[in-house]
Amino acid sequence: MVEKNIITLASSREPRSLKLDRLNQSLIRKLQTSLDLAELLDIFFSEAADWLSIDRMKYSYQGRNTTLARNEKARHSANYGLKLEGQQLGELTIFRSSKLGADELNDFECMLSALIYPLRNAIRYQAALDLAMRDPLTGIANKMAMDGQLQREIALVFRHAEPMSVIMLDLDFFKMVNDTYGHMAGDAVLMQTATIMQEVCRESDFPFRFGGEEFGIILPKTDAEGASIIAERLRLKIESHRFSFNGATIPCTASFGVSAYKPEDTRSDLLSRADRALYKAKQSGRNKVLIDLG
Numbered sequence: 001m002v003e004k005n006i007i008t009l010a011s012s013r014e015p016r017s018l019k020l021d022r023l024n025q026s027l028i029r030k031l032q033t034s035l036d037l038a039e040l041l042d043i044f045f046s047e048a049a050d051w052l053s054i055d056r057m058k059y060s061y062q063g064r065n066t067t068l069a070r071n072e073k074a075r076h077s078a079n080y081g082l083k084l085e086g087q088q089l090g091e092l093t094i095f096r097s098s099k100l101g102a103d104e105l106n107d108f109e110c111m112l113s114a115l116i117y118p119l120r121n122a123i124r125y126q127a128a129l130d131l132a133m134r135d136p137l138t139g140i141a142n143k144m145a146m147d148g149q150l151q152r153e154i155a156l157v158f159r160h161a162e163p164m165s166v167i168m169l170d171l172d173f174f175k176m177v178n179d180t181y182g183h184m185a186g187d188a189v190l191m192q193t194a195t196i197m198q199e200v201c202r203e204s205d206f207p208f209r210f211g212g213e214e215f216g217i218i219l220p221k222t223d224a225e226g227a228s229i230i231a232e233r234l235r236l237k238i239e240s241h242r243f244s245f246n247g248a249t250i251p252c253t254a255s256f257g258v259s260a261y262k263p264e265d266t267r268s269d270l271l272s273r274a275d276r277a278l279y280k281a282k283q284s285g286r287n288k289v290l291i292d293l294g
């Protein structure tokens, strides 16, 4: 007990600049442990809030905002545009109920210098991840992203006992589109299909390109009946759409397979059933929606 008091006394006599220096060294070490942007901001806010009694921090980057708060009402603020070697790294604003003095702002800027490199690395890492998860032709999610998303959705369904469905769709006679109008026209049809899918889907749905001329949609909180209504809507939209390339109009239809999550299903069970239904839709004449209830 006595020992503890002596230590506290000694550290409180330590010059502020030395303490800040030590804080910054430890902050750098902590920030180096993560490439996750949200986690970095969390670490930084926690340290800055402790040191300067900051109440709230807002970080904005490319239209996305993150706010961390201990007290929502603070009204005094200081704002920083973050930039490193010519690269914009967003904007950071701190809020406090009392005005921040010049020394405190100085301290904060010192802490910002510990944040800037890890922040740049996290932004680059996120951009690389985003790129790896997108289909380069259509811009929608690819199979790798779908795998991760389906895994997350299955975990949620498990926890909240809500329905979830999957639609798989495949453009009909797509080889003929390529053979008749050329590969570039085929690419244009694939891009327009992705756009139609995004238009028909809700915000919470997850459209993706599985590969080739095969696409899919994960539909959270949707049972087989709801999913087949969306699939039918999409089927009609594709059938009536005037796919166009270089002045040519390309008629195109798609076949659909729908499956709904059942307890104990793995990702591959769910996808296999949708695929089986899609196969049957192809076998029985194409341009139709079939459900596999398992």
Ligand SMILES: Nc1nc2c(ncn2[C@@H]2O[C@H](COP(=O)(O)OP(=O)(O)OP(=O)(O)O)[C@@H](O)[C@H]2O)c(=O)[nH]1
Binding pocket: 137, 170, 171, 172, 173, 174, 175, 176, 178, 182, 183, 184, 185, 186, 187, 190, 211, 212, 213, 282, 286
């Ligand atoms: N333009 C273009 N074509 C692609 C792409 N990926 C796959 N394909 C083509 O898609 C065609 C798929 O042909 P098939 O598997 O025979 O299927 P299909 O002609 O659609 O016939 P069904 O599915 O039975 O209705 C092939 O010609 C592939 O070369 C792509 O990224 N761009």
